[in-house]
Amino acid sequence: MGEQVVAIVGAGIVGLAIGRELARRRPADRIVVLEKEDRVAVHQTGHNSGVVHAGIYYPPGSLKATLCARGRSLLRDYCAERELPYDECGKLVIAVDDEEMPRLEALRARAGTNAVPGLRRVDRAEIREIEPFAEGIAALYSPHTAITDFRRVAESFATDLTESGGEVRLSCAVDRISPTAAGIELATGEEVLRADRVVICAGLHADTVAGLAGAEAGPRIVPFRGEYMNVVAAKADMVRGLVYPVPDPRYPFLGVHFTRRVSGTVEVGPNAVLAFAREGYRRGDFSLRDLADTVRWPGFRRMARQHWRTGIEEMYGSLSVAAYMRRAQRYIPEIGATDVVRGGSGVRAQALDADGALVDDFRIDRLGRVTAVRNAPSPAATSSLAIAEYVVDVIEGENTTAR
Numbered sequence: 001m002g003e004q005v006v007a008i009v010g011a012g013i014v015g016l017a018i019g020r021e022l023a024r025r026r027p028a029d030r031i032v033v034l035e036k037e038d039r040v041a042v043h044q045t046g047h048n049s050g051v052v053h054a055g056i057y058y059p060p061g062s063l064k065a066t067l068c069a070r071g072r073s074l075l076r077d078y079c080a081e082r083e084l085p086y087d088e089c090g091k092l093v094i095a096v097d098d099e100e101m102p103r104l105e106a107l108r109a110r111a112g113t114n115a116v117p118g119l120r121r122v123d124r125a126e127i128r129e130i131e132p133f134a135e136g137i138a139a140l141y142s143p144h145t146a147i148t149d150f151r152r153v154a155e156s157f158a159t160d161l162t163e164s165g166g167e168v169r170l171s172c173a174v175d176r177i178s179p180t181a182a183g184i185e186l187a188t189g190e191e192v193l194r195a196d197r198v199v200i201c202a203g204l205h206a207d208t209v210a211g212l213a214g215a216e217a218g219p220r221i222v223p224f225r226g227e228y229m230n231v232v233a234a235k236a237d238m239v240r241g242l243v244y245p246v247p248d249p250r251y252p253f254l255g256v257h258f259t260r261r262v263s264g265t266v267e268v269g270p271n272a273v274l275a276f277a278r279e280g281y282r283r284g285d286f287s288l289r290d291l292a293d294t295v296r297w298p299g300f301r302r303m304a305r306q307h308w309r310t311g312i313e314e315m316y317g318s319l320s321v322a323a324y325m326r327r328a329q330r331y332i333p334e335i336g337a338t339d340v341v342r343g344g345s346g347v348r349a350q351a352l353d354a355d356g357a358l359v360d361d362f363r364i365d366r367l368g369r370v371t372a373v374r375n376a377p378s379p380a381a382t383s384s385l386a387i388a389e390y391v392v393d394v395i396e397g398e399n400t401t402a403r
Helices: 013-025 063-082 098-113 124-130 150-163 203-212 288-296 298-319 321-328 380-395
Strands: 005-009 030-034 091-095 120-123 138-142 146-148 167-169 176-179 184-188 191-195 197-200 220-231 242-245 257-260 266-269 340-352 363-367 370-375
Touching: 005 013, 005 184, 005 191, 013 030, 013 150, 013 380, 030 150, 030 191, 063 146, 063 150, 063 380, 091 098, 091 124, 098 138, 120 124, 124 138, 146 150, 150 167, 150 380, 176 203, 184 197, 197 203, 197 380, 203 220, 203 340, 203 370, 220 288, 220 298, 220 321, 266 321, 266 340, 288 298, 298 321, 298 340, 321 340, 340 370, 363 380, 370 380
Parallel strands: 005 030, 005 197, 030 167, 091 242, 197 370
Antiparallel strands: 091 138, 120 138, 176 184, 184 191, 220 266, 220 340, 242 257, 257 266, 363 370
16 A cells, blocks of 8 residues: 555644554554644643543443543553653542532442442541541542653653654644545645645644534534642642542533642642633633634533533632632641642633533544544543554544544
């Protein structure tokens, strides 16, 4: 068949993992990753909390459940081989009152179906043994939930790709994708790349880039900013690993939690507030075009009518450190508003269907010669190597489950 050119749009951790897998399985092909920024892993990957998820939350049989389990195992081995940080610090998912117990039990059943390794229920005394400053009446303990540095992992994927003969072209924003008789043309300013196949991993711009390739409008990406607090050094040792609330099943967000980083610092967060720009990392960031795209989407209006009260609560927590920390203090009471400083933030590319439903599972669409990753929120970083296997199987025709 000869050399084929496969172009990947987006150099986040998923795009780079796919590029690496293609180079590994199709060494005769030319693999080119196009990234609009001047370095890799700038957006969701670079603002990730670093948690390697064990698969507690995801509906059995979903892509998230399947690919998270496989991806965690692959990532653990990869980090060991490359001497990248990987710390199985463990996670507690804590119920603080009787009302949360049914949800905790449902979560335990789901995690059991997903074969989450080592998961067990612990009581109040065991909570204190694992996290001496934590409060709760019961919890699920996941000893193999880990932390890493996903930016460094993504950079290592990029190195693997280039050492295999692939290319990572930076500062190359794709503004046109056009089918031709021979394949597909991708325009990046004045330059045109001719490819046989294209994979779109554009994260916060997944819908607009997929639209260039002729994809349907939905799901639309709605950006949610997640803001973090940093625990002051004097109290950082009060958190040994990860302390999470029981999540609200109405939302794909996990709630404000305590996260130890591989650097030794501890973060609290993130919350989830609507961002007024796709890359709106600060409260003052505003893009009229991005906001108009959000508001015009009928799914957003339907979601807003249903969940406006929650949206107001999240905005209040964004403005008030005291309000933000009141939620977190339910789990570790001794870390309050005076024990944190505002930290960084990330923006989650949340896919939203036209009916107002927040898309929870990974969504990967086939558009002829184009494969589009339309929704890849957490645990996409954990699952990245498994997502790469899945997408390459789609490209090679071995996987027909993608739409």
